[in-house]
Amino acid sequence: MPRQIDLKKKLDQLRAFHRSERRAPSYSEMAELFGYSSKAAVYAPVRKLIDLGYLKRSAGGRIAFTQKATGKIAILGTVQAGFQSPAEEELLDTISLDEFLVRRPESTFLLTVSGDSMIDAGIHPGDLVLVEKNGAPKNQDIIIAQVDGEWTMKYFFRDKSGVYLDPANPAYSRIRPRGSMVVGGIVRAVIRKYQ
Amino acid sequence: MPRQIDLKKKLDQLRAFHRSERRAPSYSEMAELFGYSSKAAVYAPVRKLIDLGYLKRSAGGRIAFTQKATGKIAILGTVQAGFQSPAEEELLDTISLDEFLVRRPESTFLLTVSGDSMIDAGIHPGDLVLVEKNGAPKNQDIIIAQVDGEWTMKYFFRDKSGVYLDPANPAYSRIRPRGSMVVGGIVRAVIRKYQ
DNA sequence: GTTGAAACTGAACGATCGTTCAGGTATTAA
DNA sequence: TTAATACCTGAACGATCGTTCAGTTTCAAC
Known part of the structure; x- marks a missing residue:
């Protein structure tokens, strides 16, 4: 599944960008981030990440992260199940403890x-x-x-x-x-x- | 302290915007949010919020939230101290449980x-x-x-x-x-x- | 009432934005 | 080798971006 690995890498790059800038990159910044020389090239992966729920479209077409992408913690099973190290290449869903614990x-x-x-x-x-x-x-x-x-x-x-x-x-x-x-x-x- | 109350209201408006859009507003969006008819008017409060550490400047002059602003939880004292309801008009520091608990x-x-x-x-x-x-x-x-x-x-x-x-x-x-x-x-x- | 400072307006600037599209490049299957 | 397909490029568009500034309004202090 070469497509998934590709998306995983892009998602990681986006998460790294978010960690330092605390915002979503523009399309041109994404092109630079992903190594494309045209910002038109990022439309396809961005659409896929939106479909998967990691990004969302905000006013004026601007891109924003969802909590699924900016959450910090991956969720596994129970202690008894342990760490079967879920194939590092996967797109792991993450959760934000804030969103999880705080309603109001x-x-x-x-x-x-x-x-x-x-x-x-x-x-x-x-x-x-x-x-x-x-x-x-x-x-x-x-x-x-x-x-x-x-x-x-x-x-x-x-x-x-x-x-x-x-x-x-x-x-x-x-x-x-x-x-x-x-x-x-x-x-x-x-x-x-x-x- | 009329200045503090004013900033508190703007910070609340920004937090509300962030909750729904999950990004920082542009200067024109802030003008609309704050009720100004010119986006030049928001430069002063934004600069103050940057000085206070609630906002930061990112590449291209764009504004981003810090965790001080997007954290979800206000910090009080101990159980025995209880809730002395800290003067609702204050600029309350908030913390993100994610940042607090997760190092890596x-x-x-x-x-x-x-x-x-x-x-x-x-x-x-x-x-x-x-x-x-x-x-x-x-x-x-x-x-x-x-x-x-x-x-x-x-x-x-x-x-x-x-x-x-x-x-x-x-x-x-x-x-x-x-x-x-x-x-x-x-x-x-x-x-x-x-x- | 006068004065002074702060707050706000409105217009303008080049730069960057998101979006589209025709065309080129690479990859794959036959 | 050829055909088909997905991927990527580069240029162009109007819109919006952040920034600046001269000028107006507001408001409190004297």
């Missing part, structure tokens, strides 16, 4: 976890939690809440007698807010970065 | 965790691990390895009698690879996404 960028924040009250849920001190404000929590959601003036992270539950918060650590106990409770946001993801 | 995009992959052998390290079945290939593991790194034909995720250690792998679950036991061991990669981050 304007109301999403990153907090650092302090305390071990959610440790049985696999949330350790020092972990980062991705929190979405302005949502309505459902049962068993993990939320950031202010109870009696103090901010905590707990499981959220609602029953017939009202709202309560459960920790994920037997050393702590259930909280039934007496006064007011402010929901700061809902934990949508947990991120742990090593070193 | 070309050799980074995402795997789904199966099995509970690392559960005491807070890595649960269904979690995603961000794995970097081609690195040399250090003691206590979590690695993906193929031992006797089977892929597993374990802590990596090396002592005077060789290499061994430890689980983070007392139900499993230490592995000292008899035959060959292939290191698939080093776990650089763990990501858990809810719902």
Whole structure:
């Protein structure tokens, strides 16, 4: 499949260009990038990359990258499947963690976890939690809440007698807010970065 | 500070444009976006946004976004500090999870965790691990390895009698690879996404 | 009210843009 | 060898690009 290898190389060149310039090249820049001496020559591969979803056409015919091309991470299977090293020449789909994890960028924040009250849920001190404000929590959601003036992270539950918060650590106990409770946001993801 | 508020609004408009078009607008497009009737008017705010690091100048004078502008997530403090709602009118720095977590995009992959052998390290079945290939593991790194034909995720250690792998679950036991061991990669981050 | 500075306009410039197309070159199958 | 086909070239087009600048408007400070 010589055609696929060719496209893969061009996509890699485009990705390299994007990494340094943070924009899509013009047709003439692509011609130089690909080694053509006429910019008309790049129309064919560009059309194919658009069909494959790596590029898109913007106003005035200008080319822009899709997240499929600018995402940073290739997706493989499971740990048990391991790395069967998917034939390096393939056009690997990539994903952007931002697009994958963040639905509403304007109301999403990153907090650092302090305390071990959610440790049985696999949330350790020092972990980062991705929190979405302005949502309505459902049962068993993990939320950031202010109870009696103090901010905590707990499981959220609602029953017939009202709202309560459960920790994920037997050393702590259930909280039934007496006064007011402010929901700061809902934990949508947990991120742990090593070193 | 009326100047800051103005820039914040323009930056938001630029971010909205980038979300839909996935590129930076031209000067005439910016004029329309900002409500100016002359594209010469956008030079001043653009220069300021470049100075602040949200935009950059690319070849031919064209404007491109930096990751400071296209990142998706605002950074706050810790859980205990909570949301003191940082004066909505501020120019919030944002971060891209991709840039934050991925150092070498070309050799980074995402795997789904199966099995509970690392559960005491807070890595649960269904979690995603961000794995970097081609690195040399250090003691206590979590690695993906193929031992006797089977892929597993374990802590990596090396002592005077060789290499061994430890689980983070007392139900499993230490592995000292008899035959060959292939290191698939080093776990650089763990990501858990809810719902 | 006057003044001064900043913000904005509108027109102009050469350069580059995206697009098209006729023609040339290379590659492949018969 | 020939024919067919895909690939590439080079030139041309109007449109839009980034940039500059003289002139106007706006607005706050005095």
